[in-house]
Amino acid sequence: MRRLLGFSSVVLAVAGLVAVAPEAGASDGEDIADALAAVPRLTVVSEDAAPEGFRFFELKFTQPVDHRHPGGRTFEQRFTLLHRDVSAPTVAFTSGYNVSLSPNRSEPTRIVDGNQLSMEYRYFTPSRPEPANWSRDLTIWQAATDEHDAVQAFKKIYRGRWLATGGSKGGMTATYYRRFFPGDVNGTIPYVAPNDVVDPVDSYNRFLANVGSPECRASLRAIQRDALQRRDELGALAKADAAEKGYTFTTVGSLDESLEIAVIDAYFAFWQYQPESACASVPEPGAPAADVWAWFEQVESLNTYSDQQLDGFVPYYYQAAVQLGSPEAYDSYLRDLLRYPGADQPGTFVPASVRLPRFDHLAMPDIDFWVRTQGRELLFVYGSNDPWGAEPFRLGFGSKDSYRYFVAGGNHGSTIAQLPAEQAAEATATIRRWAGLPASPASARTYAATTPAGFPGFDANELMADRPRL
Known part of the structure; x- marks a missing residue:
């Protein structure tokens, strides 16, 4: 069965930025570790090795199992944080699957030279409630609300502009998050995100x-x-x-x-x-x-x-x-x-022990309609040879300041850096504008060209859902 890769895709996290600014602490000179310790519901599990100018933390964030009943049962959701500077832009990243435990940076994070908060999707272990009620708790709205709660909590530290990104299932997740919480971030960059509006009628x-x-x-x-x-x-x-x-x-x-x-x-x-x-x-x-x-x-x-x-x-x-x-x-x-x-x-x-409810035929048309009629600051990237792009998100009459690009001959690992030079520069400038940064003569190709010392190479097993699928 076709399985979306959870980006961290073959490319989203492979390289770093050209320049690395010195690390800054939290507001008023407070150390970032102390600032994190003061965030309600957040536990610092460990601080791990990071490249010079960055700090990297493994975290747990306590989430309601059912956001409709925030006072009810909770579970621990696994995060990582790559910290550079509280005044820099921050990118909310999810693969739609497990979280990477290495300090890799998504392409938008490299472009804005920002911080990156990476989140594990609910029900991917260990971020799974026990006992599990799949039909009630594993929905796109519940997951979007996980991301909303996290971003709101971290905005107490990172008060600059925020972006959301992800690839494949993570790109879908970033789009759904923006649909349900359109004011949370200043821009959303989904990569190779399929849009199966009417199932099973497809292309x-x-x-x-x-x-x-x-x-x-x-x-x-x-x-x-x-x-x-x-x-x-x-x-x-x-x-x-x-x-x-x-x-x-x-x-x-x-x-x-x-x-x-x-x-x-x-x-x-x-x-x-x-x-x-x-x-x-x-x-x-x-x-x-x-x-x-x-x-x-x-x-x-x-x-x-x-x-x-x-x-x-x-x-x-x-x-x-x-x-x-x-x-x-x-x-x-x-x-x-x-x-x-x-x-x-x-x-x-799906194992027989997990009951499958009736298919929700309203969920995807709702997302598609929102993108076409109300979507703002969206930048979609696809590969022209990628089957998952057979049904892409489409911009409509109501889409504002939004864009869609196709990498010629590109597959499920397509990135901005692989676009023609003019388009790569255009998309890079858009992302920097959304992040409140000045225009740069560099394009995403430049940002992908140099990896600062200390950043690990791309780990496919860690970052992708698995090699051949979504």
Whole structure:
């Protein structure tokens, strides 16, 4: 099943700014650690190593389980804070999944040389209430209110301009947050955020039928058919891999069903993350099974849907099944080889112990309508080859000071820095204006070019939901 990456995307947090200003304390010279300790509901878990000029904190923030009843049960939500200066702009960042425990900076944070408050999405462990009431507490409004409460609490320290950002599911989250709390931040920069307005009526399959070259599409379809025709051979490799890693398949039903869904999804996953030039590496039908297995490991592991691989992403699949929507399976050319037709849908990946309520058909149209009629200071970035951009957010007659860009040939890791120079400079200037900063001759390309000493390299396992999906 297509899984959005929770950005921290392949690019959002890879590099740093050109210049690093000296670190400033809290207001009136107060040390930032002391200022954090004074914020109600906030616990400083630790202060970790950070590049020169920055301080990096792991935090816990006490949130209501149900924001409609703020005096009721609570849970601890995990945050991190990359602090530079209380007078600098601050970026509220979420991947839509787990929070990174490394001091990485999103692209907007680099552009404004600001502070970054990163938030773990509710129900991603350990930020999960116990006992859990999924249908009541895991909604886009509850999550947006988590972000609202946090931003309001941190504004007592960081009184400058605020921006919100995220990629993929995090970009969706940033958009929903702005819809429900339009006055909280001065600008919102969602990256590669899908907008599945009416589920299951969508444009994904039409997009997938035409993306890239006919030759590349044909080679991908050929290896998928070959894999399903050799499922006993590849299934033996999957079984050995599962035994070595301790994988089980209770949620989807069997290793064979997991393998079939992974083969279906490999086409989507290829276009999500691979450049079209990678078509040259697609094995020919009849290639040695070990070579075919190795290719799928790079694109969509045939054991992706084991219980252990799914466990960390159940909150995403739950939300896709009840509010977010999801693409239909792109598998018409494989139907004669399928043993489990119709299984490639979000509910398949949610354990039976979690009840799925009826799908909320009003949630996404509400967000889409708001963006078109009332959205302000929104800057959307997409990749033209990314299947998740098949249904992007669209600006309308009521969208003010808002923009949308497509990276030509870009995938699910598209950034402002990858845009043509003029557009990259234009988008960079817009973000700096929203942050209350003077215009700069540099574009996002310049901001991405140099990493200050001490910033870690990009950690895909830590920052992305997982390699092949949302």
